[in-house]
Amino acid sequence: xxxxxxxxxxxxxxxxxxxxxxxxxxxxxxxxxxxxxxxxxxxxxxxxxxxxxxxxxxxxxxxxxxxxxxxxxxxxxxxxxxxxxxxxxxxxxxxxxxxxxxxxxxxxxxxxxxxxxxxxxxxxxxxxxxxxxxxxxxxxxxxxxxxxxxxxxxxxxxxxxxxxxxxxxxxxxxxxxxxxxxxxxxxxxxxxxxxxxxxxxxxxxxxxxxxxxxxxxxxxxxxxxxxxxxxxxxxxxxxxxxxxxxxxxxxxxxxxxxxxxxxxxxxxxxxxxxxxxxxxxxxxxxxxxxxxxxxxxxxxxxxxxxxxxxxxxxxxxxxxxxxxxxxxxxxxxxxxxxxxxxxxxxxxxxxxxxxxxxxxxxxxxxxxxxxxxxxx
Amino acid sequence: xxxxxxxxxxxxxxxxxxxxxxxxxxxxxxxxxxxxxxxxxxxxxxxxxxxxxxxxxxxxxxxxxxxxxxxxxxxxxxxxxxxxxxxxxxxxxxxxxxxxxxxxxxxxxxxxxxxxxxxxxxxxxxxxxxxxxxxxxxxxxxxxxxxxxxxxxxxxxxxxxxxxxxxxxxxxxxxxxxxxxxxxxxxxxxxxxxxxxxxxxxxxxxxxxxxxxxxxxxxxxxxxxxxxxxxxxxxxxxxxxxxxxxxxxxxxxxxxxxxxxxxxxxxxxxxxxxxxxxxxxxxxxxxxxxxxxxxxxxxxxxxxxxxxxxxxxxxxxxxxxxxxxxxxxxxxxxxxxxxxxxxxxxxxxxxxxxxxxxxxxxxxxxxxxxxxxxxx
Numbered sequence: 189x190x191x192x193x194x195x196x197x198x199x200x201x202x203x204x205x206x207x208x209x210x211x212x213x214x215x216x217x218x219x220x221x222x223x224x225x226x227x228x229x230x231x232x233x234x235x236x237x238x239x240x241x242x243x244x245x246x247x248x249x250x251x252x253x254x255x256x257x258x259x260x261x262x263x264x265x266x267x268x269x270x271x272x273x274x275x276x277x278x279x280x281x282x283x284x285x286x287x288x289x290x291x292x293x294x295x296x297x298x299x300x301x302x303x304x305x306x307x308x309x310x311x312x313x314x315x316x317x318x319x320x321x322x323x324x325x326x327x328x329x330x331x332x333x334x335x336x337x338x339x340x341x342x343x344x345x346x347x348x349x350x351x352x353x354x355x356x357x358x359x360x361x362x363x364x365x366x367x368x369x370x371x372x373x374x375x376x377x378x379x380x381x382x383x384x385x386x387x388x389x390x391x392x393x394x395x396x397x398x399x400x401x402x403x404x405x406x407x408x409x410x411x412x413x414x415x416x417x418x419x420x421x422x423x424x425x426x427x428x429x430x431x432x433x434x435x436x437x438x439x440x441x442x443x444x445x446x447x448x449x450x451x452x453x454x455x456x457x458x459x460x461x462x463x464x465x466x467x468x469x470x471x472x473x474x475x476x477x478x479x480x481x482x483x484x485x486x487x488x489x490x491x492x493x494x495x496x497x498x499x500x501x502x503x504x505x506x507x508x509x510x511x512x513x514x515x516x517x518x519x520x521x522x523x524x525x526x527x528x529x530x531x532x533x534x535x536x537x538x539x540x541x542x543x544x545x546x547x548x549x550x551x552x553x554x555x556x557x558x559x560x561x562x563x564x
Numbered sequence: 565x566x567x568x569x570x571x572x573x574x575x576x577x578x579x580x581x582x583x584x585x586x587x588x589x590x591x592x593x594x595x596x597x598x599x600x601x602x603x604x605x606x607x608x609x610x611x612x613x614x615x616x617x618x619x620x621x622x623x624x625x626x627x628x629x630x631x632x633x634x635x636x637x638x639x640x641x642x643x644x645x646x647x648x649x650x651x652x653x654x655x656x657x658x659x660x661x662x663x664x665x666x667x668x669x670x671x672x673x674x675x676x677x678x679x680x681x682x683x684x685x686x687x688x689x690x691x692x693x694x695x696x697x698x699x700x701x702x703x704x705x706x707x708x709x710x711x712x713x714x715x716x717x718x719x720x721x722x723x724x725x726x727x728x729x730x731x732x733x734x735x736x737x738x739x740x741x742x743x744x745x746x747x748x749x750x751x752x753x754x755x756x757x758x759x760x761x762x763x764x765x766x767x768x769x770x771x772x773x774x775x776x777x778x779x780x781x782x783x784x785x786x787x788x789x790x791x792x793x794x795x796x797x798x799x800x801x802x803x804x805x806x807x808x809x810x811x812x813x814x815x816x817x818x819x820x821x822x823x824x825x826x827x828x829x830x831x832x833x834x835x836x837x838x839x840x841x842x843x844x845x846x847x848x849x850x851x852x853x854x855x856x857x858x859x860x861x862x863x864x865x866x867x868x869x870x871x872x873x874x875x876x877x878x879x880x881x882x883x884x885x886x887x888x889x890x891x892x893x894x895x896x897x898x899x900x901x902x903x904x905x906x907x908x909x910x911x912x913x914x915x916x917x918x919x920x921x922x923x924x925x926x927x928x929x930x931x932x933x934x935x936x937x938x939x940x
Binding site for chain 1: 610644892900
C-alpha cells in the first residue's frame with residue numbers, strides 16, 4: 189500500500205494520511221513546490237529541507253529537452269542530479285500542451301512537441317512518457333494526459349476525456365510491464381489523472397474509468413486554471429464521489445491557501461503550484477492576516493518582518509523594507525527571501541491543518557483561518 | 565587607530581593586519597563581495613556570514629536613487645536595512661561616471677547625474693556625497709573621486725588627478741566637520757582614492773597629495789579595468805612608494821585570484837570586485853586547479869563537486885552536473901550555488917594567505933598557488 193489514512197475529520201472528507209514511496213514517506217495533506225527543472229526558483233534544495241518541504245514536482249517533458257533523459261539516467265536519476273532528499277514527483281508533460289513554444293499538435297497516438305532549443309520535432313507517446321519518467325527516476329509519476337482548457341467546448345473536453353482514459357490504460361500497462369522485475373518496495377508509483385473540465389458528467393466518466401485501473405493515486409487535473417471557485421470545488425466533489433477512498437487524491441495546480449483548505453475539506457491530500465513562488469517574485473506575500481504586496485510604498489520604511497505570526501528564517505531576520513527594496517530592484521536575494529517565506533507559509537499551514545484534523549478541529553481551524561486571511 | 569599590522573612578510577610588502585571599525589574588525593588581507601544595493605547578487609546576508617565574509621561594499625550613489633537616502637536614514641542605515649552583520653563599506657559613486665544611463669557630465673564643483681527612474685537631474689558635490697555616505701551609515705566611506713579610464717589621454721588623466729585631489733580635500737574637511745560631535749569609536753572611517761591611470765608620475769602626484777590628508781586608509785582606484793597586468797602591478801608599486809605604511813591600502817575592483825596575490829605581495833590589504841559573482845553567473849568557476857567553465861558539455865554528467873579541494877557548502881553537496889544544468893537553464897539556484905562557491909573560494913584563499921604570511925611562507929604559497937591555478 190502506498191497510502192495509509194491516519195486520522196479522519198468527522199464532519200468532512202478531510203483526513204491525515206501518509207504517502208509511502210520508495211524514497212520515504214510524506215504526511216498528507218501536503219503542498220509541494222514546483223521544481224520544473226529539479227530546482228524551485230531561487231530556493232535551493234537545502235532551503236527546502238530546512239523549511240520541512242518533503243516533496244517537490246518536476247516536469248518530465250521539460251527535463252527530456254534539457255539536460256535530456258540519457259544525461260539524467262546516466263547520472264542516476266533526478267535525485268542524484270539535484271541531491272534533494274525529499275520525495276520527487278514528475279508530471280508527464282500534458283500541461284505543456286498549452287505552451288505555444290513547445291506544442292505542435294496531437295493525435296490518438298501521442299503528442300507532437302517542438303524542442304525550442306534545437307527546433308527538432310519530438311513525437312511523444314504515453315508509452316514513451318512512462319519510459320521517460322522511469323529513466324528520470326522520480327518516486328511518483330503521472331499518466332500522460334490530455335488536458336482541456338476551461339474555455340474549450342464540451343465536445344472538445346469530452347474528446348480529451350476519452351483520450352486521457354485511453355492513454356491512462358496504455359500508461360498503466362506500460363508502467364506495469366517496465367517495472368515487472370523490480371521489487372514492490374523499489375517501484376515508482378503511478379497516478380492517473382482525472383479530466384473533464386467543469387462538466388459534472390464528464391468528470392464522472394473520467395473518474396469512473398480511471399478507477400477501473402489500479403493506480404497508486406488519483407490526480408484531479410484541469411482545475412485551478414481560472415475557473416470560478418464554486419466550479420472548482422464542485423468538480424472536486426464530483427470526482428470524489430467516484431474515486432476510491434483508500435487512495436490518495438492530488439489536486440494539481442492549486443496553491444492558494446484558501447483553495448487548499450476547501451480542497452482538503454473535500455478530501456484532497458496533496459497539491460502543487462507555482463503560485464507561492466510566482467507571487468513572491470511579484471512581491472505578493474502570504475501572511476496569517478492575508479496576502480499583501482510588500483513592494484507597495486507603505487512598506488519602504490517598515491522594519492516589521494514579512495509576517496509577524498511567522499517563525500521562518502526570513503521573518504526572524506529580515507524586514508519588509510529590505511525585501512521591498514530588493515524586489516523593486518529585481519535582486520535575486522529578494523526573490524529568494526520572499527519565495528522562502530511564501531513556501532514556508534504553506535508548509536506551516538499544512539502542519540496546522542494536519543494538527544487540526546488530528547484534534548478533530550478542522551472545521552473551526554478552517555473558519556478561523558479564512559476569516560483572518562480574508563479579513564472578514 | 566583604524567589599522568594595526570599584526571605580521572609582516574620578510575621578503576615582500578605582504579602583511580597581516582586588522583581593520584578596526586565601529587562595527588567590528590576584519591583581518592587583512594580580505595576580499596569583499598560587491599553588494600551594490602546592499603545585497604550580493606543571489607547570495608543572502610546569512611550565506612555571506614556562513615562563509616566568513618566579514619565585509620561588503622555598497623554604492624552610495626546607487627542607493628541614493630533607490631530606496632533613497634532619506635528612506636535608509638529613517639530605517640537607521642544600511643545595516644538596519646540589510647541586517648548584514650559584517651563591516652559595511654560604501655563607495656562614493658565616482659565609478660558611475662562610466663554608466664551612460666546615469667552620468668551627464670561634471671565640473672570642478674561636482675557631477676551631474678540623471679536619475680534613470682525619474683529622469684530627474686541630480687547634481688552631486690563631494691560635500692553632499694559625504695553627507696550621503698554618513699546618512700547611509702556605512703562603516704567605511706570613500707572620497708568622491710574622478711576616475712579616468714586607461715584609454716584617456718595623459719592630459720585628461722592629469723586633470724582627473726587634480727580634481728580628485730581637490731575633491732579629496734573637500735571630502736575630508738566636510739567629513740571631519742560632520743563627525744565632530746561623534747566620539748572617536750563611533751566615527752565612520754574615510755579613505756582617500758589615488759588616481760593617475762597607468763602614469764607613474766601622475767600616480768606619484770596623486771599619492772603624495774592624498775598622503776598630506778589624514779585619511780584612515782588609501783584606495784588605489786582606476787585599475788583592474790583591463791590594462792596590462794604589468795602596468796597594474798607597477799602602478800601599485802608606485803603608489804606604495806608614497807603611501808604611509810601604517811595605513812591600510814585598498815585596491816579597488818580587483819577580484820582575480822592571481823591579481824590578489826600579486827597585489828598582496830605589493831602591500832595591498834583589501835579588495836572588492838564583481839568578478840567572482842559575475843563569473844559565477846556565466847558558469848566560470850574558481851578552483852584550486854584553475855578556473856573552468858562548468859557549463860561546458862563535458863560537465864553535464866560529472867558528479868564531482870565544483871572543486872575537489874573545496875570544503876564549501878556547495879562542494880559538500882552539489883555536483884558540477886547540477887550546476888551546469890541550472891546555469892544553462894538560467895535558474896536562480898544555479899547562480900546562487902556558483903556565486904557562493906566562487907566567493908567562498910576567495911575567502912578561503914585570503915585565509916590561507918594570512919596563514920602563510922604569519923608562517924613566513926607567503927612567497928612559497930603564492931608560487932605554488934599560481935603554478936597550480938594557472939596549470940604551469
